[in-house]
Amino acid sequence: MGVLKDLKKARQRDDLAHRVTVELTREDGAVREARTGILAPPVAAGSTADIPYTNATEAPDAVVLRRKDPRTGRWQPVTARTFAAEVTSTAKGLIAAGLEPGGRVAVMSRTRYEWAVLDFAIWAAGGQTVPVYATSSAAQVEWILRDSAARLVVTESRENADVVAEAAAELAKPPRTWTLDDGAMNQLATEGGEVEEQEVAKRRAALTPDTIATLCYTSGTTGRPKGCVLTHANLLAEAGNTVGLLHPVFEAVTGQAASTLLFLPLAHILGRAIQIACLQARIEIGHCPSIKPDELRPELQEFRPTFLVGVPYLFEKIHDTGRATAEKIGRGASFERADRIGVRFGEAYLAKYLGGGKGPGLGLYAGWALYDLLVFRRIRKELGGRLHYAISGGSPLDRRLNLFFYAAGIVVYEGYGLTETTAAATIVPPLAPRPGTVGQPVPGTAIRIADDGEVLVKGGIVFGSYWNNPAASGEVLRDGWFATGDLGSLDDDGYLTITGRKKDILVTSGGKNVSPSILEDRLRSRPPVGQCLVVGDNRAYIAALVTLEPDAVQHWLAVRKRPRDTPLSALLDDPELRADVQKAVDYANEAVSRAESIRRFRLVEGEFTEENGMLTPSLKVKRRAVETAYESEIEELYR
Numbered sequence: 001m002g003v004l005k006d007l008k009k010a011r012q013r014d015d016l017a018h019r020v021t022v023e024l025t026r027e028d029g030a031v032r033e034a035r036t037g038i039l040a041p042p043v044a045a046g047s048t049a050d051i052p053y054t055n056a057t058e059a060p061d062a063v064v065l066r067r068k069d070p071r072t073g074r075w076q077p078v079t080a081r082t083f084a085a086e087v088t089s090t091a092k093g094l095i096a097a098g099l100e101p102g103g104r105v106a107v108m109s110r111t112r113y114e115w116a117v118l119d120f121a122i123w124a125a126g127g128q129t130v131p132v133y134a135t136s137s138a139a140q141v142e143w144i145l146r147d148s149a150a151r152l153v154v155t156e157s158r159e160n161a162d163v164v165a166e167a168a169a170e171l172a173k174p175p176r177t178w179t180l181d182d183g184a185m186n187q188l189a190t191e192g193g194e195v196e197e198q199e200v201a202k203r204r205a206a207l208t209p210d211t212i213a214t215l216c217y218t219s220g221t222t223g224r225p226k227g228c229v230l231t232h233a234n235l236l237a238e239a240g241n242t243v244g245l246l247h248p249v250f251e252a253v254t255g256q257a258a259s260t261l262l263f264l265p266l267a268h269i270l271g272r273a274i275q276i277a278c279l280q281a282r283i284e285i286g287h288c289p290s291i292k293p294d295e296l297r298p299e300l301q302e303f304r305p306t307f308l309v310g311v312p313y314l315f316e317k318i319h320d321t322g323r324a325t326a327e328k329i330g331r332g333a334s335f336e337r338a339d340r341i342g343v344r345f346g347e348a349y350l351a352k353y354l355g356g357g358k359g360p361g362l363g364l365y366a367g368w369a370l371y372d373l374l375v376f377r378r379i380r381k382e383l384g385g386r387l388h389y390a391i392s393g394g395s396p397l398d399r400r401l402n403l404f405f406y407a408a409g410i411v412v413y414e415g416y417g418l419t420e421t422t423a424a425a426t427i428v429p430p431l432a433p434r435p436g437t438v439g440q441p442v443p444g445t446a447i448r449i450a451d452d453g454e455v456l457v458k459g460g461i462v463f464g465s466y467w468n469n470p471a472a473s474g475e476v477l478r479d480g481w482f483a484t485g486d487l488g489s490l491d492d493d494g495y496l497t498i499t500g501r502k503k504d505i506l507v508t509s510g511g512k513n514v515s516p517s518i519l520e521d522r523l524r525s526r527p528p529v530g531q532c533l534v535v536g537d538n539r540a541y542i543a544a545l546v547t548l549e550p551d552a553v554q555h556w557l558a559v560r561k562r563p564r565d566t567p568l569s570a571l572l573d574d575p576e577l578r579a580d581v582q583k584a585v586d587y588a589n590e591a592v593s594r595a596e597s598i599r600r601f602r603l604v605e606g607e608f609t610e611e612n613g614m615l616t617p618s619l620k621v622k623r624r625a626v627e628t629a630y631e632s633e634i635e636e637l638y639r
C-alpha cells in the first residue's frame with residue numbers, strides 16, 4: 001500500500017492539503033449545497049487553440065505526446081515544437097479547403113494521434129469541432145451533419161467515409177470529406193501550402209474565451225442527440241481546475257513525470273477534456289483506439305502510463321481477466337481469497353489513512369503480503385508496472401472493486417459529470433479518497449440538491465445552450481443552475497453520491513420507488529453477466545433481464561471442461577450457470593432493501609450493443625430500446 005502511505009505524506013504538506021476550500025449550505029439539517037474554491041481563475045483572453053503554441057514557445061523541446069510509428073510499431077516522442085507545426089500545417093489546409101471563422105468540421109474517428117492535431121487545427125483556423133463516434137450509423141451521422149451544418153468532415157477509415165457518403169445523400173449540400181487512412185493529413189498539408197501562417201495567427205488571435213469551441217452531441221438515450229454548445233472558457237475551466245487539483249499531488253506521490261494512455265473515445269467529452277488538460281499541463285499522452293482488454297493490455301505494457309482515465313467496464317474487465325487467468329492455471333480459489341483479503345485490507349488501511357480506524361492487523365497484513373506477491377503485482381505488471389492512480393467516470397464503480405485496486409497499489413478516484421458540464425463536475429479529492437462517492441465539486445463549481453433530489457450544477461464548466469434547441473435549453477438551465485436529471489445526496493463533507501436517474505425511477509404497484517442503476521451497476525460487475533436491465537415499473541416486484549458476456553461464458557465452459565462450441569441457447573436454463581448468475585443477483589440485492597431487490601431474472605440470448613441500438617457509444621443502456629426488443633421476455637417474468 002505504498003501509494004496510500006505516500007498520499008499520507010503528501011496530505012501533511014500544507015501546500016498540497018489546503019489548496020481548496022469547501023463551503024457547505026445546510027437546510028433542515030441536511031447538506032443541500034457544496035461549493036469549492038477556484039484553482040484556475042477564468043481566463044480574460046485567448047482560447048484553447050493557444051495551448052500548442054504556448055508550449056512551443058515556453059518549452060519547444062518538451063515531449064508532450066508519443067505516437068506509434070506505423071513502420072516499427074514503437075512509440076516515438078513528439079515535441080511541443082513538432083506538434084504546433086503539425087497543427088499549423090493542418091489548419092492551413094482547412095482554411096484552403098474553405099473553412100471560415102465559426103465554421104464547423106466534423107471528425108469521425110477512433111482515438112488516435114491525428115484526432116489531437118485536428119482538434120487544435122480546427123480551433124487555430126477559427127473553426128468549431130463536431131465530434132462523431134466512429135460507430136455511428138448513417139442516420140445518426142445525417143442528423144449531426146444536418147443539425148450542425150458541418151461542411152467539412154474528416155473520417156478515420158473508408159468504412160466511416162462510406163457511412164458519411166450514405167448520410168450525405170440526404171443532405172442538400174454534401175460536405176467535403178477526407179479519410180485519415182487514405183492520407184488525409186498529408187492531403188491537408190499539401191492543400192494548405194499556399195496559405196500564409198499569418199492567416200492562422202490572425203484567426204487564432206480573434207478567438208476569445210466566449211467563442212464556441214465545439215458542439216458535442218449527447219448520446220441520445222431517450223431521443224435525438226442534442227448538440228451541447230461548449231466554449232473555450234468551458235474547456236479551459238475544466239482543464240485548469242482538474243489539473244490544478246490532481247497533478248501536483250500525483251507527481252508528489254509517484255516522484256515521476258505524469259503520463260497517460262488515452263483510449264476513451266475522443267468523441268466523448270471526458271476523453272477530450274483529459275487530452276486538453278494534459279496538453280495544457282505538458283503531461284505526456286499517447287493514444288490507443290481500443291478499450292478491449294486484449295488489445296489495450298499490450299499497449300499499456302509498452303507505454304507504461306503513471307495514471308489512467310477509464311470507465312467501470314475497464315476496471316471490471318481487468319479484475320475478471322485476473323480471475324480467469326488464475327482459474328486457467330488452477331489457482332481460481334487463490335484469486336478468490338486474494339479478492340476477499342484485498343477488499344478487507346483496503347477497507348482497513350483506508351480507514352486508518354482517513355483517521356477512522358486502527359488499520360490492518362498482523363494477520364491481515366501477512367495475507368495481503370502473500371497475495372501481493374501472487375496476484376496484485378501481476379495486475380500491476382499487466383497495466384505497465386508504473387500505474388499508481390486512475391480516474392473512473394461514466395457510471396458508479398463497485399465499492400468492493402475500488403478497494404480491491406487499493407490493495408493492488410492503485411488508487412482509483414471516481415468522478416461525475418455530463419457533456420453539459422464539460423466532463424467532470426465532481427471528483428474525489430486526491431488526498432481524501434472515499435469509495436462509494438463521486439467526490440466533491442471540481443474547484444470553482446457548486447453542487448446543489450433540489451427539493452426532489454435532483455443534482456444541480458453551477459460554474460464555469462456548465463454549457464451555455466443546446467444548439468438550435470432553445471426549448472430543451474430552457475428545461476435544464478434555471479437561474480444559472482444546470483439540472484442534470486440525476487438524483488443524489490451530499491454528505492457532511494460535501495461528497496456527492498449518485499443514486500439514479502429521475503427518468504429511470506421504477507415505481508412498483510406497491511408504491512415503492514426503486515433506482516435501477518444501483519442494482520444494474522452491481523449486477524454487471526460480476527461474471528458471467530454482460531449487460532442487464534432492471535424492470536418493475538407498475539409491477540408487483542423488481543426483476544431483471546440478463547445477457548451473458550461471451551468471453552466469460554467461454555471461460556466458464558473451459559473451466560468446467562465443457563465443449564467450447566456449446567450454443568448459448570443450451571445454457572440459458574443450465575442450473576449451474578443460473579446458480580452463478582444468482583450469486584451476482586444476490587450481490588446486487590445486498591445494496592437495497594427486500595422491497596427493492598430483484599426477485600426473478602431471465603437470461604436472454606444476444607447482447608446489448610451499439611450495433612443493435614441498445615447501447616449508446618458511451619456504453620449506457622437505451623432502456624426503451626431494450627424494453628421494446630424484449631417485451632415478451634419481460635412479460636414472462638411476471639407470469
